[in-house]
Amino acid sequence: MSERLTIIGVGLIGGSFALALKAAGYPGEIVGCGRREAALRRAVDLGAIDRWSTDCAAAVAGADIVFLAVPMLAMRPLLEQLADALPREAIVTDAGSSKGSFVRDAAVLGNPRRVVPGHPIAGTERSGVEAAFATLFVEHRVILTPTRETGEEAVRRVTQLWEMTGAIVETTDVATHDRLLAATSHLPHLLAFGLVATLADMREQDDIFRYAAGGFRDFTRIASSDPLMWRDVCIANRDAVLEVLVRYQVDLQQLTELVRQSDGDGLLALFQRAKRARDAHLGDPGSDGR
Amino acid sequence: MSERLTIIGVGLIGGSFALALKAAGYPGEIVGCGRREAALRRAVDLGAIDRWSTDCAAAVAGADIVFLAVPMLAMRPLLEQLADALPREAIVTDAGSSKGSFVRDAAVLGNPRRVVPGHPIAGTERSGVEAAFATLFVEHRVILTPTRETGEEAVRRVTQLWEMTGAIVETTDVATHDRLLAATSHLPHLLAFGLVATLADMREQDDIFRYAAGGFRDFTRIASSDPLMWRDVCIANRDAVLEVLVRYQVDLQQLTELVRQSDGDGLLALFQRAKRARDAHLGDPGSDGR
Known part of the structure; x- marks a missing residue:
């Protein structure tokens, strides 16, 4: 059978x-x-x-x-x-x-x-x-x-x-999954939806999107995802999402201070650390951006 | 000549x-x-x-x-x-x-x-x-x-x-350019560098990047950009970058509150607004994500 x-x-x-x-x-x-x-x-x-x-x-x-x-x-x-x-x-x-x-x-x-x-x-x-x-x-x-x-x-x-x-x-295990996915998937979706919403609220929004390059298009692609699905994910996995969201905001606040103080060494070190991590784990060897 | x-x-x-x-x-x-x-x-x-x-x-x-x-x-x-x-x-x-x-x-x-x-x-x-x-x-x-x-x-x-x-x-004009580019380019680069750095600091970082899907790869592609160039941009365009960075953080704080309160209607409205704006201005009609 x-x-x-x-x-x-x-x-x-x-x-x-x-x-x-x-x-x-x-x-x-x-x-x-x-x-x-x-x-x-x-x-x-x-x-x-x-x-x-x-x-x-x-x-x-x-x-x-x-x-x-x-x-x-x-x-x-x-x-x-x-x-x-x-x-x-x-x-x-x-x-x-x-x-x-x-x-x-x-x-x-x-x-x-x-x-x-x-x-x-x-x-x-x-x-x-x-x-x-x-x-x-x-x-x-x-x-x-x-x-x-x-x-x-x-x-x-x-x-x-x-x-x-x-x-x-x-x-x-369940908890590890929810924590990792909050970080690699749910948080980026929130950040992308949030960025596009912030820009859409700006006075020059038509110009803003007209001036957007390929990097912006890639960065915000996930903001074209199904809103209902992502609303549900945020609520279903709320605790893990909140934890990484709060953590990210603390880091973003520090990054903001580096910019405010024109701390070139601090910015360079952070950007280098990020680039190294991404290239090591997620390099796009076949991508030439064309 | x-x-x-x-x-x-x-x-x-x-x-x-x-x-x-x-x-x-x-x-x-x-x-x-x-x-x-x-x-x-x-x-x-x-x-x-x-x-x-x-x-x-x-x-x-x-x-x-x-x-x-x-x-x-x-x-x-x-x-x-x-x-x-x-x-x-x-x-x-x-x-x-x-x-x-x-x-x-x-x-x-x-x-x-x-x-x-x-x-x-x-x-x-x-x-x-x-x-x-x-x-x-x-x-x-x-x-x-x-x-x-x-x-x-x-x-x-x-x-x-x-x-x-x-x-x-x-x-x-100069000021319009700097404000628009801070929003569409400089801010996304900061957010992407920042996200990868945050995740790289997490205890489970190997697993984190292993579990990352295509959306994360797209979202963080700009974090593989030249750190020195971006350090310079952040400092050269500091005032406009700071303005939009602070504005984004205010919005992100509101978004965090929606998640904290499990405010499904608020999240859905925000995600829908973002998706509409992105699809209208930056839709990828040819992209099927394959």
């Missing part, structure tokens, strides 16, 4: 997950679930899912694995709805950016052995199934954060699925 | 300016000047310049136009050296990111009619003549900021040169 996978939330992530599995020859049936029929029909047309329902209880009937790719604040009401409908042995995993909140929300299922919190470190600033593509996860990390209660077999099966998409699966 | 152009500072900008002019069939001689002989020899090999000198007085002898593409804090000592050596009718222009400081520094020449402050809104995070390429300025804006004393003929000739490189030339 081949497996049945239900994907709830067939957008950029859910849609790409489905497309990647199909491309890799996933032998089971993929059922899509979401609120917008048009998007689900489009997901069928794109070959991502085999069939769909807008009723999540119907969508998970007979499912072996349920993959949740909805905004973080939609998780709790969704999981409450699923609590009764979910087949007892179904594995539940997700793609959310905040793992602590997901573990708390998933407690309503009463079956923590079958819950595998997960987060693919991949995405684009676009959203919706139209933006999905089969290679989104290739050579990208997927972080699974099993708790002490999560069953090994459940982790193994979720790992297998992700590996079919070309992703590199790693595991860490 | 064909024109003689002297480029002082044959790095990414000076080298690309020379390569672009050569590619466009510039009929004059291009003389390079810098401190490192190896780089100047390389610039000859790359076809950017015809000959070179490490002595700036020798390099500007007989020059019709002198193009300065050195870090901002190198401008004043350079201009002091040039004051006696410069041919009386030579036009002096520059490519610096801060125009107020350049105008002040260039006063030592005692010939403001021939000084055309300029700034190409183009660049990459790389530096040096090895990173130069002929199309760097194509369809990029070059902002000229003539003062009331600048001569029209000088502006016209500098405009012609830039247009040969494929750039779009605009003019504005």
Whole structure:
């Protein structure tokens, strides 16, 4: 008997997950679930899912694995709805950016052995199934954060699925994930949204954006991301986001003092330290900026 | 008699300016000047310049136009050296990111009619003549900021040169330029350098950079820029940088409060406003993030 996978939330992530599995020859049936029929029909047309329902209880009937790719604040009401409908042995995993909140929300299922919190470190600033593509996860990390209660077999099966998409699966604990992602993903999104909002409020805003160069375009690309998704992330991962946000502001205050005092040595040392760290860890050897 | 152009500072900008002019069939001689002989020899090999000198007085002898593409804090000592050596009718222009400081520094020449402050809104995070390429300025804006004393003929000739490189030339006043560039370029560089430095100081820094996705890579690309150039920009354009830096911090403090209070409506409104502004002004229609 081949497996049945239900994907709830067939957008950029859910849609790409489905497309990647199909491309890799996933032998089971993929059922899509979401609120917008048009998007689900489009997901069928794109070959991502085999069939769909807008009723999540119907969508998970007979499912072996349920993959949740909805905004973080939609998780709790969704999981409450699923609590009764979910087949007892179904594995539940997700793609959310905040793992602590997901573990708390998933407690309503009463079956923590079958819950595998997960987060693919991949995405684009676009959203919706139209933006999905089969290679989104290739050579990208997927972080699974099993708790002490999560069953090994459940982790193994979720790992297998992700590996079919070309992703590199790693595991860490919930708190480490949330702290690291707050720093590398949630904080930069806040800073970028904040910068564009600050500039949009300035009197010369038309000129400001006209004078923006490629560096600004790159720097603010993530400010074109889905506002609703990022609102949810900020609230779901609030404590870790606040911690790094406050820390960054302290550092920014020191940086401001260096500028105020025209402290060239201090500025140079800071910029060199940053450049060294970035070049060492994230150099773009193939990028020539053209 | 064909024109003689002297480029002082044959790095990414000076080298690309020379390569672009050569590619466009510039009929004059291009003389390079810098401190490192190896780089100047390389610039000859790359076809950017015809000959070179490490002595700036020798390099500007007989020059019709002198193009300065050195870090901002190198401008004043350079201009002091040039004051006696410069041919009386030579036009002096520059490519610096801060125009107020350049105008002040260039006063030592005692010939403001021939000084055309300029700034190409183009660049990459790389530096040096090895990173130069002929199309760097194509369809990029070059902002000229003539003062009331600048001569029209000088502006016209500098405009012609830039247009040969494929750039779009605009003019504005010094203060507007410095304020706009502080917002769109200098501030983002500070924020990116600052973010990478903050993360590099965190205990889990190896993991942090390992978990970074494409968004973080884009966001921090400018933190791989030349630290010395950016130290100079921050100091040269200090007042305008400080103003927008302080303003940004006030806004960031408000954003932090929204997160602290889990104010979803406030966060959503801010993110939506930012996304609308960015998509309207800087949408990447061709980008699919793949």
